[in-house]
Amino acid sequence: MKNVAIIMGGYSSEYKISLKSGEVVYNHLDSTKYNLYKIHILTEGWFYVDEQNNRFVVDKNDFSVTVNNQKIQFDVVFNAIHGTPGEDGLIQAYLKLLNIPQTSCNYYQSALTFNKRDMLSVLKPYGIKTAISYYLNKGDVIAQDEIIQRVGLPCFVKPNKSGSSFGISMVKDSEQLLPAIDKAYAEDDEIIIESYLKGTEVSVGVIKYQNDTIVLPITEIVSENDFFDYEAKYEGKSSEITPARISDEEKAKVEDVAKRIYTILKMDGFSRSEFILVSGEPFLLEMNTVPGLTTESILPQQAREAGISLNELFDNAIELALTRTHF
Structure with a gap:
């Protein structure tokens, strides 16, 4: 049987949602057809988590785990990580270097x-x-009038690279714009401001x-x-x-x-x-x-x-x- 690593978690605000997604995948894949392994990829480390919630450290050199002196390597990875590093191409590129197939798109598309x-x-x-948009990078001068003139009000301020609506604000008047930009910068150093559709x-x-x-x-x-x-x-x-x-x-x-x-x-x-x-x-x-x-x-x-x-x-x-x- 093929060894399937279900990767979940991640380094973004979405990690809790990703852990739920990974559990659903684990519970619905056919365990009589595949050997299933839950792999938590977290800021504190990468771990295989067994049924008793024991943690075994993943060897990042070859993406393997050792359990009871037995080394386990994976034939395929099911990617259930929302946000970085599972949705931005980092994991895809890493797995490509190791020649391990994975279920999401290629690293460039990600x-x-x-x-x-x-x-x-x-x-x-x-x-x-698409909506009319205005871009900001952290440190850019914020030309409030110019932004509003381009995109109009109301508008949306979004982190450029995040999901699950973290850091997004709907701005209805000019006084709300700067707090919305600060909120988006808490998630990302790049911002996209879009006209309301x-x-x-x-x-x-x-x-x-x-x-x-x-x-x-x-x-x-x-x-x-x-x-x-x-x-x-x-x-x-x-x-x-x-x-x-x-x-x-x-x-x-x-x-x-x-x-x-x-x-x-x-x-x-x-x-x-x-x-x-x-x-x-x-x-x-x-x-x-x-x-x-x-x-x-x-x-x-x-x-x-x-x-x-x-x-x-x-x-x-x-x-x-x-x-x-x-x-």
Whole structure:
């Protein structure tokens, strides 16, 4: 049987959510088909955690663990780390150097999509619609009037490289701008400030499934808060409606652009892109390459709607990783 390392945790504010995702993957992969190992990648160290919660240090030289004097090496890695180092290309590059296949996209695609402004810049020549944006790096002079003149009010201030809505603020008046920038800088040293798009928010999963690129049923996001923030995502302050209550024409447009983006960027594995439908036209917000995988998360909801169980979804990811010629 193949040895499967399920990596979870990470170094970002998302590590707790990632640990939940990893547990769900561990519980739904077929233990009669694979030898499953939970690997916690944390700021304090990398550990294999067994059923009794004993920790065994991972040897980073070859990504192995030694248990009872027996060295265990892994045939494939299931990546369930949201944020750094699992979603920004670092783990992918490390595993590529060790020649160990993994379930998410390649290191370049991970790094590119994790950097919102770089990804949007790459997609712009392909006619992908996005919000008007303004970029800041830590230390830049903050020209408040210039920012507001460019993006308007209300606007969104976001860390350029973070997920789960950490550090994001909706700014409704000029007095809120500087505190929002400080909040975003607490998560990242690069900021993206975007114009407010009024419309229906939808989330679209695109995955490789049985060697085909498929678009999963679209989810409509209805937040009780001003936007789809952390509370809305994880504390029940939103409704996630799958399939989305949008017209057939809107559905076709969103499916087309989501699949085009996946293809343009030469993606692999899971992806979940967020769009705002403005007058029937999809505007891209961002793409996640290691989306949440808990039973309540959006991508698993979409898979269920498509008739794909979590067992099938995760098993397919392992099978594709093992047969991929590049990783």
